[in-house]
Amino acid sequence: MSIAETGEFGLIARIVARLEPGPATLLGPGDDGAVVAAPDGRVVASTDVLVEGRHFRRDWSSAADVGHRAAAANLADIAAMGAVPTALLVALCVPPDLGVAWAEELSDGLSAEAAQVGASIVGGDMSASPTLTIAVTALGDLQGQTPVVRGGAQPGDVIAVAGRLGYAAAGYTVLSRGFRTPKMLVEAYRRPQVPYEQGPVAARQGATSMIDVSDGLLQDLGHIATASVVGIDVHSDAFPVPDQMRDAAAALGVDPYQWILAGGDDHALAATFPPGVPLPPGWSPIGAVHEGTGVTVDRKVWTGVKGWDHFR
Amino acid sequence: MSIAETGEFGLIARIVARLEPGPATLLGPGDDGAVVAAPDGRVVASTDVLVEGRHFRRDWSSAADVGHRAAAANLADIAAMGAVPTALLVALCVPPDLGVAWAEELSDGLSAEAAQVGASIVGGDMSASPTLTIAVTALGDLQGQTPVVRGGAQPGDVIAVAGRLGYAAAGYTVLSRGFRTPKMLVEAYRRPQVPYEQGPVAARQGATSMIDVSDGLLQDLGHIATASVVGIDVHSDAFPVPDQMRDAAAALGVDPYQWILAGGDDHALAATFPPGVPLPPGWSPIGAVHEGTGVTVDRKVWTGVKGWDHFR
Numbered sequence: 001m002s003i004a005e006t007g008e009f010g011l012i013a014r015i016v017a018r019l020e021p022g023p024a025t026l027l028g029p030g031d032d033g034a035v036v037a038a039p040d041g042r043v044v045a046s047t048d049v050l051v052e053g054r055h056f057r058r059d060w061s062s063a064a065d066v067g068h069r070a071a072a073a074n075l076a077d078i079a080a081m082g083a084v085p086t087a088l089l090v091a092l093c094v095p096p097d098l099g100v101a102w103a104e105e106l107s108d109g110l111s112a113e114a115a116q117v118g119a120s121i122v123g124g125d126m127s128a129s130p131t132l133t134i135a136v137t138a139l140g141d142l143q144g145q146t147p148v149v150r151g152g153a154q155p156g157d158v159i160a161v162a163g164r165l166g167y168a169a170a171g172y173t174v175l176s177r178g179f180r181t182p183k184m185l186v187e188a189y190r191r192p193q194v195p196y197e198q199g200p201v202a203a204r205q206g207a208t209s210m211i212d213v214s215d216g217l218l219q220d221l222g223h224i225a226t227a228s229v230v231g232i233d234v235h236s237d238a239f240p241v242p243d244q245m246r247d248a249a250a251a252l253g254v255d256p257y258q259w260i261l262a263g264g265d266d267h268a269l270a271a272t273f274p275p276g277v278p279l280p281p282g283w284s285p286i287g288a289v290h291e292g293t294g295v296t297v298d299r300k301v302w303t304g305v306k307g308w309d310h311f312r
Numbered sequence: 313m314s315i316a317e318t319g320e321f322g323l324i325a326r327i328v329a330r331l332e333p334g335p336a337t338l339l340g341p342g343d344d345g346a347v348v349a350a351p352d353g354r355v356v357a358s359t360d361v362l363v364e365g366r367h368f369r370r371d372w373s374s375a376a377d378v379g380h381r382a383a384a385a386n387l388a389d390i391a392a393m394g395a396v397p398t399a400l401l402v403a404l405c406v407p408p409d410l411g412v413a414w415a416e417e418l419s420d421g422l423s424a425e426a427a428q429v430g431a432s433i434v435g436g437d438m439s440a441s442p443t444l445t446i447a448v449t450a451l452g453d454l455q456g457q458t459p460v461v462r463g464g465a466q467p468g469d470v471i472a473v474a475g476r477l478g479y480a481a482a483g484y485t486v487l488s489r490g491f492r493t494p495k496m497l498v499e500a501y502r503r504p505q506v507p508y509e510q511g512p513v514a515a516r517q518g519a520t521s522m523i524d525v526s527d528g529l530l531q532d533l534g535h536i537a538t539a540s541v542v543g544i545d546v547h548s549d550a551f552p553v554p555d556q557m558r559d560a561a562a563a564l565g566v567d568p569y570q571w572i573l574a575g576g577d578d579h580a581l582a583a584t585f586p587p588g589v590p591l592p593p594g595w596s597p598i599g600a601v602h603e604g605t606g607v608t609v610d611r612k613v614w615t616g617v618k619g620w621d622h623f624r
Contacts, residue, residue, distance in 0.1 A: 033460050040353075041350055042349060044348075047447070051441045054441065074343075089449055092361075093443070127366060137403075139357060150342070152539075174386055302334045
């Protein structure tokens, strides 16, 4: 059955019937607005949009996969502020000939990813469009913590990462060359494994800055360097290359560090911690902050691509 | 200059430089997430998406007009819960050959509409897309009030409306027939005049249900009737037809009540009040709630179009 047959309200009713309210949902979908708990008197909010052909392909990812990725991109932003995600709102633009099942499975993927952190879909909108587009807004709760921004890194701080780097980019390359294996890399692209809980952990441990790695580690650390007016040096020996990634890189003729240092979409968290502060379990040191500007690798300018700009 | 030339981050930087923080903005654009005040421990949230060719045309509306309309659609949803809007997040999908000036003016329109209620743009995202798409999320503050939902109408309640009905639909018809006048109707389509402040006013006055008229009065009252499990009768003599609308309707061969009863996009507020409660200034009675189901006009089934479904 296509969405043209159910109509806008028919599809919305079918999707809403599949949703489960989360603990922060005071009023869920079905009204002009949702009401979400914001117990400390503040709410963290972030928006990320996925466009078919640019952020996902229906022949590479199932509808549920796309839902997981769309939710992950947004939930990771909330975690990177040091907050716990509470709610998602989803604006879905779909070609009228799209199957209803696709939209339902997308919603299931979004819900399942959100449920990992106790969040849920509380509202949304739907429109026909020639271009399948998913715009998600995530809300979060700082639980009394000061938000961890990009501009707080200090010379002498340690840079550390929680989560995976390069896996999703490797999976993307594998798929773009027409392969479907190694499964581990392809799955990493389809459903990123994001260490959401490490965002609030880092905030409580005194992280001075934090960002989620969505556009590539060096590019995203560049945002911290610019906002904090510091230089950042990354140590390449801090990144062990997993065997499967090394083998895939050799087979595809790619430098695996290109994936690790410049690949996005794993939504690892990168943060800076003051010197002497023990890194929380799950965090690995990858470099240091110094006086200066820009991001270097082993004190040298990185000559490869640093990350992804959706217009270039 | 096109967006392909500035790139994603270049355009974001240009737009962010134009934004002014509002009173609820604790942390504005430029980080992974924004932080917005939610003083009563709850936040109202709503999302609405506008797709070029379906919700707006660039030859009918300026970029600033589209910004005003996109903001209005979202801010009206917040008002219809009885809340005061505090913040907008904007996901913008643009063809790379779009002019930078268009995106900047869009942002100015969004900001100007939001500023009318003290809200501001606190975050967003941007992507290239073949289809120009604007997904906006609005946040709001209930200021201690109970949210006014669709499901609270009771038999015996009075239905009242604040704001204009049919003006935007008339302007839409005028434009779709290739005309640019009457200016008053065309401008009503381009920049709806929404009585945002009447949402919280109605909440304080004890409104039992409320909705913003975005898809057509009868269709939107149908949502209240369904959610409240009541019948609603609208009195057609409650809607004086303004002279300019009557003249335009005659010239175009349209029944003006089609615009008034089934036209959306003015974002009037419709609410139900208990019998005997004085209607606040700015609200006009238009009908009554009774036991039963569905929406009638002068106790008869309305045989015209009731509203707008984006897939039909």
